[in-house]
Structure formats: C-alpha cells, structure tokens
Amino acid sequence: MLKIEKLVAGYGKVRVLQEVSITVPKGQLVTLIGSNGAGKTTTLRAISGMLKPESGTVMLAGADITGMPSHEIAKRGLAHSPEGRRVFSTLSVADNLELGAFTRAIGARPRGEIRQDRERMYEMFPRLAERRAQFAGTLSGGEQQMLAMARALMLNPEVLLLDEPSMGLAPLLVEEVFATIARLKERRVTMLLVEQFAAAALDVADYGYVLENGRVTVSGEAAKLRGDPAVRAAYLGAAH
Amino acid sequence: MLQILAQLIVSGISVGMIYAVIAFGYQLTFATSKTLNFGQGEALMLGSLVGWTVVAYTGYWLMLPVVLAFGLVQGAVVERLGVRQAIKTKSESGWIMATIALGIIFRNLAENIWGRDALKFPSPLPETPIALGGVRVLPMEIAIVVGAIAMMAAVELFNRRSIYGKAVVATANDRDAAGLMGINTGRVITFSYALSSLAAAFAGVLIAPVTSTGAAMGGALGLKAFAVAIIGGLSSGVGVVVGGVILGITENLTGYYISTGYKDVPGLVLLLLVLSFRPAGLFGRATIKKV
Ligand SMILES: Nc1ncnc2c1ncn2[C@@H]1O[C@H](COP(=O)(O)OP(=O)(O)OP(=O)(O)O)[C@@H](O)[C@H]1O
Numbered sequence: 001m002l003k004i005e006k007l008v009a010g011y012g013k014v015r016v017l018q019e020v021s022i023t024v025p026k027g028q029l030v031t032l033i034g035s036n037g038a039g040k041t042t043t044l045r046a047i048s049g050m051l052k053p054e055s056g057t058v059m060l061a062g063a064d065i066t067g068m069p070s071h072e073i074a075k076r077g078l079a080h081s082p083e084g085r086r087v088f089s090t091l092s093v094a095d096n097l098e099l100g101a102f103t104r105a106i107g108a109r110p111r112g113e114i115r116q117d118r119e120r121m122y123e124m125f126p127r128l129a130e131r132r133a134q135f136a137g138t139l140s141g142g143e144q145q146m147l148a149m150a151r152a153l154m155l156n157p158e159v160l161l162l163d164e165p166s167m168g169l170a171p172l173l174v175e176e177v178f179a180t181i182a183r184l185k186e187r188r189v190t191m192l193l194v195e196q197f198a199a200a201a202l203d204v205a206d207y208g209y210v211l212e213n214g215r216v217t218v219s220g221e222a223a224k225l226r227g228d229p230a231v232r233a234a235y236l237g238a239a240h
Numbered sequence: 241m242l243q244i245l246a247q248l249i250v251s252g253i254s255v256g257m258i259y260a261v262i263a264f265g266y267q268l269t270f271a272t273s274k275t276l277n278f279g280q281g282e283a284l285m286l287g288s289l290v291g292w293t294v295v296a297y298t299g300y301w302l303m304l305p306v307v308l309a310f311g312l313v314q315g316a317v318v319e320r321l322g323v324r325q326a327i328k329t330k331s332e333s334g335w336i337m338a339t340i341a342l343g344i345i346f347r348n349l350a351e352n353i354w355g356r357d358a359l360k361f362p363s364p365l366p367e368t369p370i371a372l373g374g375v376r377v378l379p380m381e382i383a384i385v386v387g388a389i390a391m392m393a394a395v396e397l398f399n400r401r402s403i404y405g406k407a408v409v410a411t412a413n414d415r416d417a418a419g420l421m422g423i424n425t426g427r428v429i430t431f432s433y434a435l436s437s438l439a440a441a442f443a444g445v446l447i448a449p450v451t452s453t454g455a456a457m458g459g460a461l462g463l464k465a466f467a468v469a470i471i472g473g474l475s476s477g478v479g480v481v482v483g484g485v486i487l488g489i490t491e492n493l494t495g496y497y498i499s500t501g502y503k504d505v506p507g508l509v510l511l512l513l514v515l516s517f518r519p520a521g522l523f524g525r526a527t528i529k530k531v
C-alpha cells in the first residue's frame with residue numbers, strides 16, 4: 001500500500017535520511033522505532049509531502065507521489081498525524097474534525113456522511129464529544145493528541161501515519177492511545193506508527209523497522225524484533 | 241462649543257471606519273502568510289477610480305460588485321507577482337519591497353489613466369445632512385459605518401461557518417498542518433490577498449462620495465491604516481475598529497483646533513511612535529503562537 005525506496009531527505013544541506021526503504025502492506029500496522037534524532041519524524045514528513053525528498057521514491061497504492069505537495073498527497077488518501085499534535089487552536093473541536101475531512105467536504109459527497117463520521121469519532125473518543133464546541137487550543141495535551149488522531153482518521157485514509165501519538169501523555173492515557181491503535185488495526189486500517197515506547201509499539205505491530213542515524217539497521221516481524229537481543233538492549237531496556 | 245466637539249467626533253467616526261477596513265485588510269494577509277501588502281492604499285485608490293469610471297454607466301449600487309470583483313483580481317495579482325516568491329524562499333523582507341514597488345506602479349498607472357487631479361464621485365444618497373440631536377451627519381457617513389461593519393462581519397461569518405473559511409483559519413493557525421488536511425495553502429494565501437484588496441477597494445468607493453477620489457488618495461490612507469493595524473493588533477478585529485475610530489476623531493480635532501493643514505499629522509506621528517517603540521517587534525505580538 002505504501003512503499004518507500006531509497007529515500008534521501010534532509011533540511012537544507014544537512015542530510016538526515018540515507019536511503020531509507022520501508023514497506024507498509026495493506027491492512028497492516030508497521031512501526032518505526034529508533035532513538036531521538038534518528039530521523040523518524042523526517043521519514044514521515046518526507047512521505048506526506050511536508051518535506052521534499054532529495055531522491056528516492058514514495059509509492060502510495062501503486063502511484064508515485066514523490067515530491068508532491070502535501071495537499072495533493074492528502075487527496076490521494078494519506079493522513080498524517082504529525083509530531084506535536086498541531087491542532088488548529090482557534091477552531092473548535094468539531095471544526096478541527098470537519099477539516100480532517102476537507103478533501104471529502106469540497107467534493108460532491110453529501111454532508112451527512114461527514115457528520116456521521118464525526119459522530120463515530122465522538123464514540124471512539126468520548127472526551128472529544130464533551131468538548132466539541134471548545135477551541136482546540138484550550139484542550140489538555142492528551143485531549144489534543146486524541147483530536148489529532150481523530151482528525152487524521154476523518155480523511156478515511158488509505159494509509160495513516162502516526163508520529164508519537166503517546167508523546168507527553170500520562171501512563172493511563174498512553175494505554176488508551178495504544179488501545180485505540182489496536183482497535184484501528186482490527187478495522188484493518190493501514191498504519192505506519194512512530195513510537196518512543198518501542199516495546200508497546202512492537203506488541204501491537206505486525207512488522208517493525210529500526211532507524212539509526214538515518215538508516216534502517218534492523219527490520220523484521222514485530223515479534224522477532226521483540227526477541228532480538230540487540231534491539232532489546234538498545235531500545236527496549238532491561239525491564240522489558 | 242460642546243456641539244462642535246460632538247460634530248467633530250461624529251464625522252471622525254466614519255473616516256475612522258475607513259481606516260479600520262484597510263487595517264482589517266492588512267490583518268487578513270498577515271494571518272495566513274505573515275506578510276502585508278504595503279500597496280493597500282493604492283488598492284483602495286484603484287478600486288475607487290475603477291468605481292468612478294463604472295459608476296457613470298451603472299449607477300452606484302451596480303458598480304459595487306464590479307469594484308469588488310476588480311479588488312479580488314488586483315489582490316491576487318499582487319500576491320502572485322510580489323509575494324509568492326518571497327514566501328517560497330522564506331525571504332524576510334522581499335515582500336516588503338515588492339509590494340511597495342507594485343504600489344508605485346499602480347499609482348503611476350492610475351495617474352496615466354485618470355490624471356492627477358481629484359475627481360468628484362457622485363453620491364448614491366442625498367447630500368443634505370441629517371440633524372441628529374444637534375449634530376449634522378451626511379447619509380453617506382452613516383452608510384460608511386454600516387458598510388464597513390457589514391463587510392467585516394461578512395468575512396468573520398465566512399471564516400466561522402463555511403468550510404473554505406475554516407480552511408483559511410486553519411492555514412492561519414498552522415500552515416503545514418493545514419496542508420496535511422488537503423488544503424491548498426498557497427491558494428488560501430492568494431485568496432487572502434484578494435480579499436484584502438477587495439476590502440480596500442470597497443473602502444475606496446465608500447469614502448469617495450464624501451472626499452472625492454484621485455490617484456493621490458491612497459498613500460497616506462495606507463500608511464495611517466498601517467499604524468492602526470499595528471496599534472490595534474494584527475489579529476484583532478475589534479482592535480482595528482477602536483484604533484481606526486480614535487485616529488479618525490483625533491484627526492478631526494487636530495484639523496479644527498490646530499489647522500486643517502496638520503490633519504494627516506496625528507496618524508503619521510502615531511506611525512513614527514509605533515516604529516520607534518517597537519522597531520523590531522513590529523509583528524511580534526501576533527506571531528507568538530497561541531497554544
Ligand atoms: N526543521 C529542522 N531543521 C534542521 N534540522 C532538523 C529539523 N528537524 C529535525 N532536524 C534534524 O534532523 C534529525 C532527525 O530529526 P527527526 O525529528 O526526524 O528525529 P526523530 O527520530 O523524529 O527524533 P525524536 O524521537 O526526538 O522525535 C535531527 O538531527 C534533527 O536535529
């Protein structure tokens with residue numbers, strides 16, 4: 001469904017990604033782990049068009065989307081819940097969700113469908129339902145994180161990129177986020193998940209990639225990576 | 241004595257609303273792109289002169305949609321020619337020079353087409369003042385206040401209610417994130433320039449029946465409205481109305497009690513004060529992200 005090959009990208013003259021190749025098959029959950037500054041966020045940005053790759057290819061559902069502007073890529077069904085939430089702070093929760101469906105809202109689709117999708121999001125995240133009329137900027141960090149995720153889902157994406165959905169959340173909320181991801185997986189949403197909680201990510205994922213200094217160093221079945229001594233030592237910690 | 245004061249205040253309000261509308265236009269482009277059209281005054285002047293030509297054929301009310309459409313196109317042209325490249329290359333000041341240069345070009349163009357003299361603009365409303373509790377008000381002055389508020393309210397309604405308006409607000413909040421929603425943010429910025437020139441052109445045909453029009457009318461208005469925009473806050477609609485009205489009244493008082501020759505001075509002094517007290521942080525307050 002999503003296939004990136006030999007992706008090279010960076011900021012100005014600084015190269016961050018060195019020929020990164022990742023495949024996310026349809027209906028699967030793939031996780032990308034690695035230490036701070038390894039280039040995980042940069043990878044997602046280069047996929048979704050927030051950053052123009054220097055070389056390499058990004059294929060979405062068989063079509064080459066390399067270097068397209070992000071709004072074109074969104075139209076083709078790729079949703080990206082970016083690092084740091086990035087909700088629209090002076091718009092209400094309901095409006096944030098509506099904008100998540102912007103590509104559909106401006107098409108011929110009936111409005112009712114989008115409203116129904118929004119109701120589904122409220123069922124999935126009851127806390128958002130209570131705060132639907134509130135400005136997104138006034139939500140707590142955890143609520144903003146849920147909103148960012150729900151907003152991305154409003155696109156009805158072919159592929160969903162999630163960048164550290166648990167960042168800055170209390171342990172209880174982290175569990176909630178992972179439960180949500182597991183539910184999305186049951187619904188066969190194709191996902192690429194970047195997480196700092198590598199162990200938890202490998203628990204829900206089908207497949208995993210380890211990124212080090214802009215290169216994929218290890219990859220394999222999630223369960224296998226979980227048992228790999230080198231991965232355990234570097235990313236999972238002794239406690240796991 | 242008091243009556244004269246009241247008179248000066250009331251007629252200052254309508255001029256102040258014109259400043260508010262132009263300043264509102266500055267806010268529109270600043271919100272989405274952190275850039276301003278320093279040719280706003282010339283956009284007002286062009287709109288007004290186009291209106292002067294059209295009004296002879298159509299009358300005032302039918303002239304309005306033509307002028308508004310012209311404003312949209314003119315603003316889009318400014319963005320395409322002067323601003324887009326600067327935003328793309330993240331140039332700090334390219335857009336400043338470019339929009340000033342375009343403003344000068346527009347002014348030269350206007351001088352060649354309409355000449356340098358002031359032109360009388362026919363008023364759609366009776367030109368005899370109405371007495372309101374001892375204060376004499378021109379019907380057109382009331383129309384200016386109503387028109388200005390209606391225009392700002394219409395934009396606000398559009399932003400709050402329609403999906404495209406929400407896309408504009410989203411772009412203003414976080415351009416990259418808006419792009420991820422599928423919003424073509426480059427087009428949103430073009431649109432905000434178009435809308436800002438539309439506001440200026442509208443202000444141009446609102447004020448013209450009271451003051452007359454001409455190629456020279458834009459410069460001072462644009463500068464003074466800039467001061468209003470900075471003082472009122474580049475993101476506060478209420479701020480520019482308050483700032484604009486205070487300036488309009490102050491100018492009238494200066495004109496009466498000191499000399500009409502010094503009427504433009506308060507606004508320009510205000511501008512100088514703004515520039516000297518907040519030289520670097522001119523755009524500071526509004527750029528701080530609200531979280
Ligand atoms: N906007 C930027 N400009 C310049 N360099 C950047 C920028 N963003 C990231 N970098 C650099 O690129 C490298 C990779 O950053 P990236 O954000 O992709 O890491 P990450 O794996 O997501 O890390 P984290 O786990 O901390 O989120 C880092 O060395 C970082 O300093």
Ligand SMILES: [Mg+2]
Binds near residue numbers: 040
């Ligand atoms: Mg990151």
